[in-house]
Amino acid sequence: MTTSLITGLNPQQRQAVESDHPRILAIAGAGSGKTACLTRRIARLMTGGVPAERILAVTFTRKAADEMKSRVSSLIEDVMPDYRGGMPTVRTMHSWGAQLLRRFPDRFGLTRHFTIYDEADSESVLRAAAEAVGETSKRSSTLRRREPVMEEYRAMLKAGNAVDFDQIEAMTLELLEYDPAARTAAIGHYAHVLVDEYQDTNLAQVAIVNGLGSASIFIVGDPRQSIYRFRGAVPATIIALAADHDYEVIQLTANYRSDQSIVDLGNKLVKGPTAVLTWEPMTAERAATPHPDIGEGANRVHAFIDSDEPALVAAKLSRLHDLGVAWKDAAVLCRTWAPLRELAAELERRGVPHRFCGGSGDPWETEDGRNIARAIRLAANPADDNLARMLAEWGVMGDAPRFREWATTRALAAKMRWTLLRAMAAGQGDQEWGAIYRVVEGLPDATDLGAAEIARAFIGYLGVREAYRSRSLTARLDLIGAILADLGGTSAAAFRDWWTDRATVDRVRFDVDEVPLMTIHASKGLEFPAVVVMGCRDGLFPSSRKSATQEDKDEDLRVLYVAVTRARDHLLLTCPEHFAGWSGKPLDTRPSPFLVGARVEFRWEATPNGS
Secondary structure, three states: OOHHHOOOOOHHHHHHHHOOOOEEEEEEOOOOOHHHHHHHHHHHHHHOOOOHHHEEEEEOOHHHHHHHHHHHHHHHHHHOOOOOOOOOEEEEHHHHHHHHHHHOOHHHOOOOOOEEEOHHHHHHHHHHHHHHHOOOOOOHHHHOOOHHHHHHHHHHHHHOOEEEOOHHHHHHHHHHHHOHHHHHHHOOOOOEEEEOOHHHOOHHHHHHHHHOOOOEEEEEEOHHHOOOHHHOOOOHHHHHHHOOOOOEEEEEOEEOOOOHHHHHHHHHHOOOOOOOOOOOOOEEOOOOOOOOOOOOOOOOEEEEEEOOHHHHHHHHHHHHHHOOOOHHHEEEEEOOOHHHHHHHHHHHHHOOOEEEOOHHHOHHHOHHHHHHHHHHHHHHOOOOHHHHHHHOOOHHHHOOOOOOOHHHHHHHHHHHOOOHHHHHHHHOOOHHHHHHHHHHHOOOOHHHOEHHHHHHHHHHHHOHHHHHHHOOOHHHHHHHHHHHHHHOOOEHHHHHHHHHOOOHHHHOOOOOOOEEEEEOHHHOOOOEEEEEEOOOEOEEOOEOOOOOOHHHHHHHHHHHHHHHOOEEEEEEEEEEOEEEOOOOOEEEOOEOHHHHHOOOOEEEOOOOOOO
């Protein structure tokens, strides 16, 4: 092995890179350099003669996958300058599963250009299915329990050559278990499988990893950062491996990210599953660097309580900025969006640049952003009647709806065995949709076209810009321009893959000097010089819901741990003196018992409005 691949690694990291044990579990705490271990291990395998095509690395987000691919490429270029071969497969689990499904779609009656619906588009199809069967309930949870609705929903997906995001893993697993061609192509193909963020995997993903039958499995994860129970992930998934004698367990405990006081707080909050193995606390290894502090003394963890939490946070952000911290380097995290919206209003009033990362502030979650995405995907899959229906009233259509009688249009499509897109174009003599139909149907493979090119064609034919100009909707026109610019030269195929498993962390821009506002879940995988965690109150940490179980409260603690460990130099924890209860009346509150138990002292600091 090339010596440079282990240069600078600590003993535990070096063990993770060099070990030849067939089953390895690396418990990698926050800031412990796990990406360096993963990428150097991949490079070590390649320099040792393992063909790139026999290595699969599975990550949790596209951002992590892109970073891993970039690092591996750089490492190989350094140690094997004459290498001209391919690179390993590095993807998210959903992306890898979707890729396999596109290779073997026949089992599910699909074509390789099938559409994958995210939660919002799935919800739209669900409500259309409910309307079709006469179901009047407005609650999604209720609709999903009604078999007639779900039967129609599944039929609409099948007719549209589509699946929803939640189906991908189950369908991938079915392929691996029952499809001979897929089994031959996938099982045993990879000699080495590396899985990042294993604590976030659900049982289906675990079964997929195990089902690949690779000779070597290298798993990285941290039970302390397991915060996706709502997706089926539980800490037990990774804790069970720690107790499995077939696995070599390596603990990466050196934190190279955070200041000592921040690492100490993390250790006090979550100590780990001591019943399974001797749990070693994280140690702060980063060289101390002098820098201005926002409080007294060397401690860089500060906690405040105030009657006006948004004003308090805005004042602290301004203080950090005065001390030389760029706006983009001071992130504000919260368990929910509501306090962040209140803070945004305060920052707007004070002239502090800021942006929402995900949620309502994401341009791709606006009506125009989603319609642009639908147009790009419809061009690749003209059979998707559901996307055609969703796009029907965009732009100029909103002035004079042309598809009020969907029964008639769908009946025409059924009678002529046409797609809904063709029926929309022909059934009412619609020139705009006729033009779109002729363009889309004439494309040999729309996924080879540029995503922006396809979007501009839809926008032009549907008269979206003209409609918005006539209504003086300048903000929406600007948004469309920004989205098209953001697409750049991205191909439709690349956009489709990105849309499949995009996450908030993939959309955070670091080149804009604005304060990032995001939920704690959205911050997973990120780090910032300064972090403000809003809403550190009892009732959120832990939840005060009557239905909250001990498992819920345990995860609340892990969510707080994730928030704390995003910070490098400064950590501010804030608690409002009052919060609005379900009745709307202000209720008294108190700091989170998690933090009180970790001996964090909240200090009252009155912040006059307008300061």
